[in-house]
Amino acid sequence: MGILKRNGLSANGGRRIAIVVVCAIVLVAGLYFYSQKQTGVPGVDALTPYTSLGILMSAFLFFEAVGAGSLLFAGLTDDRERSLALSLIGLVGVVCAGIAVVADVGTPLRLWQLWITPVAYSPIFLDIVFMTLGVIFAVLLIVGLKTGNALLVKAGRAACGAIGVIMPLGTSLIFTGMSAALGFESLLEIAYFLLQSVMAGSIVSVGVGLVRKRDSSRERKIAVALLACNALLRLSEMALCFYRTDTTMEATKAIVFGQYAPIFWITLIAGVVVPCVLLAARKFMPISVFLVLFGAFGSKVVFILKGNLFPYIDFGEGVRLPMLQPPVDGIQAIYPYVPTVGEWAMVAAVFAVAVAALALTSSIWMQPGKSE
Amino acid sequence: MRYGMLIDLTACTACGACVMACKMQNGTQQGTYWCTVLSKEVGTYPNSSKRVLPIGCQHCTKAPCVEHCPTGASYYTGDGTVLINSEKCIGCRLCMNVCPYHARTFNEADPEKNPYFAGFDLTPFEKVHAADHPTGVVEKCVHCYERIKQEKEPACVQTCITKCRTFGDLDDPDSEISRKIREGNAWQLLPEYGTDPNFYYIGQF
Numbered sequence: 181m182g183i184l185k186r187n188g189l190s191a192n193g194g195r196r197i198a199i200v201v202v203c204a205i206v207l208v209a210g211l212y213f214y215s216q217k218q219t220g221v222p223g224v225d226a227l228t229p230y231t232s233l234g235i236l237m238s239a240f241l242f243f244e245a246v247g248a249g250s251l252l253f254a255g256l257t258d259d260r261e262r263s264l265a266l267s268l269i270g271l272v273g274v275v276c277a278g279i280a281v282v283a284d285v286g287t288p289l290r291l292w293q294l295w296i297t298p299v300a301y302s303p304i305f306l307d308i309v310f311m312t313l314g315v316i317f318a319v320l321l322i323v324g325l326k327t328g329n330a331l332l333v334k335a336g337r338a339a340c341g342a343i344g345v346i347m348p349l350g351t352s353l354i355f356t357g358m359s360a361a362l363g364f365e366s367l368l369e370i371a372y373f374l375l376q377s378v379m380a381g382s383i384v385s386v387g388v389g390l391v392r393k394r395d396s397s398r399e400r401k402i403a404v405a406l407l408a409c410n411a412l413l414r415l416s417e418m419a420l421c422f423y424r425t426d427t428t429m430e431a432t433k434a435i436v437f438g439q440y441a442p443i444f445w446i447t448l449i450a451g452v453v454v455p456c457v458l459l460a461a462r463k464f465m466p467i468s469v470f471l472v473l474f475g476a477f478g479s480k481v482v483f484i485l486k487g488n489l490f491p492y493i494d495f496g497e498g499v500r501l502p503m504l505q506p507p508v509d510g511i512q513a514i515y516p517y518v519p520t521v522g523e524w525a526m527v528a529a530v531f532a533v534a535v536a537a538l539a540l541t542s543s544i545w546m547q548p549g550k551s552e
Numbered sequence: 553m554r555y556g557m558l559i560d561l562t563a564c565t566a567c568g569a570c571v572m573a574c575k576m577q578n579g580t581q582q583g584t585y586w587c588t589v590l591s592k593e594v595g596t597y598p599n600s601s602k603r604v605l606p607i608g609c610q611h612c613t614k615a616p617c618v619e620h621c622p623t624g625a626s627y628y629t630g631d632g633t634v635l636i637n638s639e640k641c642i643g644c645r646l647c648m649n650v651c652p653y654h655a656r657t658f659n660e661a662d663p664e665k666n667p668y669f670a671g672f673d674l675t676p677f678e679k680v681h682a683a684d685h686p687t688g689v690v691e692k693c694v695h696c697y698e699r700i701k702q703e704k705e706p707a708c709v710q711t712c713i714t715k716c717r718t719f720g721d722l723d724d725p726d727s728e729i730s731r732k733i734r735e736g737n738a739w740q741l742l743p744e745y746g747t748d749p750n751f752y753y754i755g756q757f
Binding site: 217218219220221222223224225227228229230232233281284285286287288290291293294297298299301302303304305308354357358359360361487 | 583584616619620621622623624640641642643644645646648649650651652653654656657658659660661662663664665666687688689690745
C-alpha cells in the first residue's frame with residue numbers, strides 16, 4: 181500500500197486498475213488473433229495481393245503521428261510538467277507504432293536485421309533510424325526532467341523537437357516512394373504527414389493541459405489553425421477531382437465519392453471540422469480532443485485505403501482480373517477492404533498497450549524533479 | 553548472360569496453360585498466381601475484340617522491389633533474374649506495393665492449413681511443395697530458376713501450345729529472343745516507371 185500511495189495510485193487506483201484490467205483483456209484477445217496469424221491460419225486478416233496494407237498500418241501511422249507530434253511539442257514547450265507528460269506520451273506513441281508494425285509484418289523474429297544488417301538505400305531504413313532516435317531522445321528528456329539535469333533537458337528538448345519533425349517526413353517518403361500505388365503518389369501526402377503529426381501533437385498538448393488544468397490557449401490556437409489547414413487541403417483535393425480527369429485522380433475520387441466515401445466524410449466532418457469549430461469556440465474541449473484523435477486515425481485509414489485502390493488502372497479501362505470485381509463503370513476495382521475481427525482485435529490490442537502504459541505511468545511520470 | 557522473356561500477344565490465345573504449368577511446377581498456394589493472364593475487351597460491337605496479356609514478375613533491371621527491400625531479401629542474381637531469399641524476408645510487403653506489375657504475393661496461410669480442397673487433406677503433390685512456400689514471406693515468379701540452371705526452359709515457356717513465349721539470353725544479339733525483339737518491335741510494360749524489365753511483348757494490348 182505504501183508503494184501505491186507514493187505513486188499516487190491510492191486516489192485513482194481503482195479506476196486505474198480497472199483500465200489496466202480492461203486493457204489486459206483486449207490485449208489477450210489481440211494476442212490470440214496474432215498467434216493465429218503467425219501460425220498461418222487462413223483468413224485472420226482481409227489482406228490480398230491487391231490490398232496488401234490494412235488497418236494495422238493505419239494504426240502504425242496514427243501512433244507515429246501522435247508520438248512524433250508529442251515529441252515536437254515536448255521539445256518546444258518551456259513548461260517542464262507539460263514537457264515531461266508529452267515526452268512520455270511521445271515515447272508511448274513511437275513504441276506503439278513499432279508494436280503495430282511488429283503485428284503487421286509476416287516474420288517479426290527477423291526484424292533484428294533492420295538494425296544489425298540494414299539496407300541503407302531502402303526508405304524503411306529512414307524510419308528505423310528516426311524511430312529509434314525518437315525513443316532514445318524521449319528517454320533522455322524524461323530522464324533529464326526527472327533527475328533535474330539541465331544539460332540533459334536542454335539537449336533532450338532540442339533533439340525531441342527535431343526528431344518530431346523528421347520522423348513523419350521519413351515515413352511519408354516510404355509511402356510516396358511507392359510509385360506503383362497511385363493513391364500515394366501525390367507529394368501533397370508529405371505535407372499531410374507533417375501537418376497531421378503537428379496537429380496530433382498540439383491536440384495531445386491541449387489534452388495534457390486539460391488534465392493538468394493548465395492554460396493551453398497557445399496549443400489550442402495552433403490546433404485550430406492546423407485543423408483548418410487540414411480541412412482546406414482536403415477540400416482542395418476534392419475540388420481537384422472536378423478539374424482533373426486523368427487516371428491518377430481515380431483513387432482520390434473513389435475515396436471522396438466512391439465506396440469509401442462515408443469513411444472520408446465522417447473523418448473530415450467529425451474528426452476535423454467539428455472539433456475545429458468546438459476548439460475555436462472553447463466548447464466541449466475534452467470531446468474535441470477525442471474527436472481530433474479519432475479524425476487522425478480515420479485520416480490514416482483513408483490514406484491506406486487510397487493506396488490500395490485501382491492498382492491496374494494503368495493497363496487501361498476494362499482490364500479483367502480473376503480476383504477483382506468485374507468492371508461496372510469501365511474501371512475494374514478491388515473488392516472493398518473490410519477489416520476482419522482479427523485485424524480489429526490486433527489494432528485494439530495496440531491501443532490497449534498505449535492506454536495501459538499511460539495509465540500505469542501517469543502518476544509516476546507526471547511529477548518532474550524539483551530542480552532543473 | 554541476361555535471361556529474358558518475350559511474349560507474342562498476337563499468338564497468345566489466353567488458354568491458361570502457362571498458368572497451370574506454373575502452378576504444377578512450383579506448387580503455389582490457393583489464390584497465388586506467379587503467372588496469370590489479363591484480358592480486356594476493346595471497341596464496340598460489331599468492331600470489338602478481346603486482348604490478352606500474360607503477366608508475371610518482369611525481372612526488372614532496375615527493380616523497385618530490390619531497391620526498396622529493407623533487408624536485402626529481394627536481390628538480383630546477375631543473370632537477369634530477381635529472386636527472394638525467404639530466410640531474409642520479414643514480410644513487410646513493401647515490395648508488393650512498389651511493384652507496378654503487382655507480381656508478388658504474400659504467403660499468409662500455412663500451406664498445411666490451407667489445402668486446395670477445403671475439408672480434405674493435402675494431396676501428395678501439395679505435401680511435396682508445402683515446404684517451398686514458408687508462411688509470412690513474399691514470393692513471386694523465379695523464372696523456374698532450378699530449371700534454367702539445368703538449361704531447361706521455364707515451365708510456362710515449355711508448355712505454351714502456341715509457342716508465343718520465347719526465353720533466352722538478351723545479351724546475345726544472335727539469340728532467338730534478341731532477334732525477335734528487334735524484328736517484332738517489342739515493347740516493355742509500363743516503361744514510365746523506369747524499371748527496364750527483362751520481359752518483352754510483341755503485339756497490342
